[in-house]
Amino acid sequence: MRINTPPFFLSLIVLLCACKHDIINNSTLTNADPTIIVTPPINGGSNSTPGVSDTVCFNTDVLPLYVSYCGSSGCHDVNSHRSGVILTDYTHIMNGIRAKQSSNSNYYTIIGNGMPPRTSPQLTAANIATLKKWIDQGALNTQCTNVCDTTVFTYAGAVQNIIANNCGGCHGSKPGSANVYLGDYASAKSYITANTTLFNNAINWTSTSAAMNMPQSGKMVACKITQIQKWIKAGYPQ
Ligand code: HEC
Numbered sequence: 001m002r003i004n005t006p007p008f009f010l011s012l013i014v015l016l017c018a019c020k021h022d023i024i025n026n027s028t029l030t031n032a033d034p035t036i037i038v039t040p041p042i043n044g045g046s047n048s049t050p051g052v053s054d055t056v057c058f059n060t061d062v063l064p065l066y067v068s069y070c071g072s073s074g075c076h077d078v079n080s081h082r083s084g085v086i087l088t089d090y091t092h093i094m095n096g097i098r099a100k101q102s103s104n105s106n107y108y109t110i111i112g113n114g115m116p117p118r119t120s121p122q123l124t125a126a127n128i129a130t131l132k133k134w135i136d137q138g139a140l141n142t143q144c145t146n147v148c149d150t151t152v153f154t155y156a157g158a159v160q161n162i163i164a165n166n167c168g169g170c171h172g173s174k175p176g177s178a179n180v181y182l183g184d185y186a187s188a189k190s191y192i193t194a195n196t197t198l199f200n201n202a203i204n205w206t207s208t209s210a211a212m213n214m215p216q217s218g219k220m221v222a223c224k225i226t227q228i229q230k231w232i233k234a235g236y237p238q
Contacts, residue, residue, distance in 0.1 A: 057143070057144030063088075064215065067215055068168055069116050069121065070116060070169070076088070087107065094139065095107075100139070102135040105135055116169070120169070121172045145221060153226075154238060155236065163188060171183065189236045
């Protein structure tokens, strides 16, 4: 275990304080495993806010940003590991993160200060704030499920963010990896309209070749895939 890992019980207390509404599945917790399962309840679907939880979810909020903006092939994926840095899984990301000390976390402070390279897509201020909040909350390996309201599936209400966070580092600036650019409404709509089956296979991880499953580092949580599929079926509502 890393030296900067807070004692397990402390992490749990912090998490409980941060999100008293969360249902934490205790049976999955052991000292050896920093993974914490959080299942925020849906807030009734009254608006586009997915759940009442204030917990930043590593699997759905943090990892996709590192993978998409830093972990592309040729950069910080497992195969390329430029400068020895891998940013496609929790353990490797924690090599440059100190829980509750964002200003001492290299893999946080470098963002916008040299990385990603100037010519690559950049994280937004909101993305960076999410990373900081995750570090402030203890940089836990929170694995959240049930994090979306699948009754919300407009572009502005859901799909824009899903694509930006999960695909943006590779397909968010032109021409985009494999010449697939999904960085705005019109481009995403026209690409998906012309390549619906290929696109659906990519996000559902049912492509004929594993390299075509997207994101390549891991399938998105089911409810986000559902939101995108509903958006396509409904004719791409704005
Ligand atoms: C880390 C970079 C990266 C991320 C993140 C990423 N892609 Fe890709 N994408 C690629 C690369 C590289 C290819 C070319 C793959 C190949 O054909 O070998 C590709 C290809 C594709 C293709 C075309 C399939 C093909 O190979 O013809 C689609 C569609 C696609 N991506 C959609 C997405 C979507 C949707 C997301 C987000 C949910 C996403 N990608 C996330 C890098 C990425």
